[in-house]
Amino acid sequence: MTIYDSSILVVDDSILIRELIGACLVSAGYKDVSYAEDGEKALALIEQKKPDLIILDLEMPVMDGFEVCLRLREDPSSQNIPILIQSGRDTAADITRAFEYGANDMVVKPIKKYEILARTKVHLEKKIFVERLQAFHDRVASELEQARKLQLDICPTAEEISEFEETYELNIGWHYEPSSELGGDIGGILPVSDKQMAFFIADFSGHGVAAALNTFRMQTWLASAQLLYAAPNLLLEELNNFLHANLAAGSYATMMFFYLDLETNELSYATAGCQPPLVHVTGLDTQFSLKSSKGMPLGLRADWKYELKKLPFEHGSKIILYSDALVEVKTETGEFLGEEGLQQEVNEIWNETPTTQALIGQLVNRFHQRLKTDEPDDLTIIYLENRKKQC
């Protein structure tokens, strides 16, 4: 659509002025020009079809131009139609009133052809540009919303979590909320057999569409790497090389990958620079403590070696994984919560109400209460507890 396809309504009680303005517009190439002789007739026409521009006289019988402006601006369906006033009333009070009532621009009679054409062009071009921008914005917003839903879809569902809890005799808590923008968090549970399973948490650098698309890339890669689940360090080494070959320079993912063997009650894992997990090992710990998650983030250096770490994970042992958003909020004292602060809070909450729901619920509540930052980030919290009784 060009500006010359726009519809223009000319409103003036003088037939001479209407014809003069109409002739200017038609001679310039505008094809859709209609006319009204007073405010009331103009509103009736606008009701039937919204024009792209209204060229409006102020002094008219029945209903004047000020009233037309007011009525149009009160109605959401017409409040954005540009109004160009053409009037002989050029006192400061008239001009002020016209703009207060919602006019966009004003030319003073007598009508000068090139002036009215120049103003008409400006307002129609602006309207078309704004509409195109709005359409583009709406399309992008709708696509981002769909992408957010897809990201939610790759998290385990409540039903899947219940099944995993039953199969592996675990308590599992899962909380994932994508930021208002798209983000790069991903976590998952990967069943291996009735007695073995893997789980992981990862976060791609940066935010937005690129980080989100990379989470799908990782999910696809992991689905084809089942043979490596039992060897988390080797899995990270392979994944690191894959990401190094495929990500843009400087992009990376932090990750922790765990393999839980419920026959031996052993948790083996490897880390690539994620947030340190909080672990409470039965028989070793009296409370949750931070474990090192040190490691070169994936994708930064080719052929990097990752350490295989092991932990006993008997009945009652628990682990909490979380994304950086959880600790990058400021507490009431103005300090960042940090990992140590989180550790303290987790132990306080756990001592008071030792349930998965209470723990995750409280952590999420506190996070939202503290979230004042203008930098949105994904939030992921994963809790796993072995509730299998010894044979």
Add this chain to the structure above:
Amino acid sequence: MKEQVISADGALTISLSETLSFEDHERFRDILDSIKSTQLNKCIFDLNRLESIDSAGLGMLMIAFETAEESNLDFSLYKPQGQVKKLLEISDFSQVMRIVS
């Protein structure tokens, strides 16, 4: 990010302050250009006054290191503090580049 690039005493010293984040990636290209074009054989990133860094910023430091590596420059990060120091530690950067504390 605020940056100051000085060639003196046989080293290209890049001093960063405030925050190194995604928003700085265009300006960081100029820093990379100065690493590529230097005739000196040492490159020092002075991080003493850098208050914070995000994931994109960490990636930029790795790119700076690799750029220096390609030109056979001796590369080091000087005195990272607080959150910057912590992120470098957790990411094992000291295994790749020298970090002077």
